Amino acid sequence: MKNYQAIIIGGGSAGLSAAVTLKKNGIEDIVVLEKDCEPGGILEQCIHNGFGLQTFKEQLSGPAYAERYVKMAEEADVLIKLNTMVTKLTADRVVEYVNPEEGAVRISGDVIILAVGCYERARGAINILGSRPAGVYTAGQAQRYLNIEGYLVGKRVFILGSGDIGLIMARRMTLEGAKVLGVAEIMPYSNGLPRNIKQCLEDFDIPLYLSHTVTRTFGRDRLEKIELCEVDKDRKPIPGTEQYFDVDTLLLSIGLIPENHLADEAGIVMNGVTRGPVVDDSYMTSVPGIFACGNGLHVHDLVDFVSLQAARAAEGAAGYLKDKKDRGYIQHVNPGENVSYTVPACVHPADVRGNVEFFFRVRKPMDEAVLEIRSGDTVIRTLKKKKLMPSEMERAILTAKEIAALKDDVTISVKEVIS
């Protein structure tokens, strides 16, 4: 069985950034396993702009951002196996994959970096009444058909879920000549970025129905009509509020979930909220030598942060490869009031490698709030925050000194200030 110093599963923005960073850190013997026919991952279908302002100080389209990393990987002489599907990962770091050239192959790695991305919640996750006509797609699926394969999936469209891909597809399909009749969001606030509400819906007068959901589809062979209902505060449809829209297409933009099957199978401890692995400050999972990053760790809203976190995971992996030492006891970093999760979720006060940046999301929109980082009874820091939304990832830093001094678990909470 061939052994590599590092096996990276996934050749998208996270995997490529991790690969380039490993090479920079002197780890030469690496392989990237990518299931698609080219590297770049989901960015290849995200043809809209707005990528790279943090990383490159430029506004790039998704494919252009990906191409920069593909070039960096080429220049660093990274081995990428394309059309290669990983079928199994074990806790002793053995990876099984298949591809058309080699067939089924088993390899091992001194470290594994999971950069597997995420998948979309589909119709089965939300139980819409009706038979199963053609014309019901996840937004990302329709995006791939349109932007890579060149097929417009419908002419009269309704979109359920105000996630960013749904909003971007509302504009994209409108530009291509489809009529988008509306976007429904079950929550009383949008799940997409404010800029996308503006430039994808308001620019084209596409109505956004907050506190609404699609309750029924009509049509047997092809979608013909949908039923839209207002929902109450418990998100239950309110009888008598039904509206009907004649559409041939329903796009679902109802959430993304880290692609966690491989990690699950390897026995890696998962976070019930992010649905990705639990990682420490070096992005190592509960299984020594297996690291995780990108949307396969937790779903990001900026690819720039994916690249950044993946680079940190690669640095963590490079550090682990040097001495493979046990980093000592851990202190957990827990989500507190109004915070749904934190990544990383633990630190090692006995082996501090520098400042640690924590990524987290708030549970509800808040106009004004105070971020509080606390360890036991000690308040480490408070910070005033404005305009917080669940759709926008927040960040907080603990310094190396603060981590070394930790005597207790850490809680990150956000207290709403009602003025």
Place this chain on the structure above:
Amino acid sequence: MIQKELVCVNCPMGCRISVELEGDQVLSVSGNSCPRGKEYALKECIRPERILTSTVKVNGGVHRVLPVITSKEIPLDMIFDAMEIVKKTEISAPIHEGDVIIHDILNTGADVIASRSMKAVH
């Protein structure tokens, strides 16, 4: 004087920008975290402009379509006219990222350029 609240569309940060307006005159811009935000706010109050991204047909490429992007913002009110031209455009692989696909679309001064490279398949 009127006050306008805008959401900057330049990047996913989506800064909330406040603009003070006197007729067509912008008196002040605040809330932006970079110069692009200020520029955006000034234009948004007079004639909104957007980057256009779409695809064009490709012959002999790895895929059937190639993603394209305008080299700079074009007026929002010209977006559909620009799309008519984009839809009629066909090109052949190979293509390099940044190649000009449509020069100076609708005399806006913006070129439509390739968002990615695409190899030719034989």
